[in-house]
Amino acid sequence: MSPLEEALRGQLAELCRSLFQRGFSVGTAGNVSARVPDGILITPTNSRLGDIEPQRIAKLDPAGRHVAGDMPSKEVFLHQAFYETRPEARAVVHLHSTWATALSCRQDIDPSDCIPPLTPYVVMRVGTVRQLPYVMPGDPAAGDLIRSLNGACSAVLLANHGPVVSGKDLFSAVCAAEELEETAKLVCALQDAPYRTLQENDVAALRLKYGNM
Template identity: 45%
Template sequence: MNGIRDELAAAGAHLAGLGLSPGSSGNLSVRDGDRVLLTATGTDLAALDAGALSELTPDGTHVAGPRPSKEFPLHTAFYRRDPALRAVVHLHSRHATAVSCLPPWSARSALPPLTPYFVMRVGQTPLIPYAEPGDPDQALLVERLGFGFHAALLQNHGPVAAGTSMKAAVDAAVELEEAAALLILLAGTRPNPLEDARARELARRYGTHWDACDAGDGTV
């Protein structure tokens, strides 16, 4: 069995075990050379078959395997916008999805830099305006946004996180869910996020992005 396929299947089981993939929601992909391996439509992440993944080209053409998740345009958009990315995780995890239903903290990040780990593992996370799941125009917006990010919240839908490895993408998705849970716990208070200079320095050191320095409502 291909090690990359096994890694993707193990990641799905891990995320499902954490309760971040209710029912058959969520989809994962990994880039393998000139192919993108993606979970098939209707797949339960807790029971992924490593041998039954969809294979696509980076432009989204389905070339082998079962029918891909309808979210394939979102996955390929991340790979096209940043050649360094190797894996994408899209979930409907509870807290991150809840935050996707709220006004964003700033135009470049739906969440403030509440913890160093959010900045180190995720970085700024724009709120992408609502579209129906699988909408290619939404994916095109993600691809063409003119600032750096490795994760986003799809408005009224859920989180998507990418990384330079499957582990990095999974870690980002988990950390994004944790940051969202903290934000909800702090509702009605006046939290003290990290100072902008500290957030920028952490992002620089850990290879993420942070230039969302001005809080205020508004989507990208």
């Protein structure tokens, strides 16, 4: 195992534990991955993010074959789809976090842009979020839906399921997933009140300066 992979395994376990301890994941929900030069590291199937052990994290080679660690999450295809369509993505976080999942269940959101630009930070860290149609958990069809976006978005909401967020590195992907959750909470909190979003020129300026990765 390379020093890079060893360090990344430790970081992945630490960040997963933090997500779990702060309530972004409950039970065995959620999975997190990071890209390494010779494949993908991903949390094991049926495991709590709070209990991830670095040496037991699953590893897949570039062809998707399981080569080390415990068996990978059954939703590894979500991660592979982002890596295949967004070459700049180095990590992917899939959560069932409360507020983003609540938003994914609502019928009144725009599926082409379901997170309004309420704050500059959601624009900077997350960008445009698409809602994808519901498919059964573990169905590779969800990966095909992500591939159909051709890398246009760094984050999606799986209808009645939850968010999947990619980032330029593991820390950035986790922060983006947290930002998406907090913005979804704002959307739900403001649903019965008139609210103000950033103007189009403000959003354009943020994207020009910061992007969303």
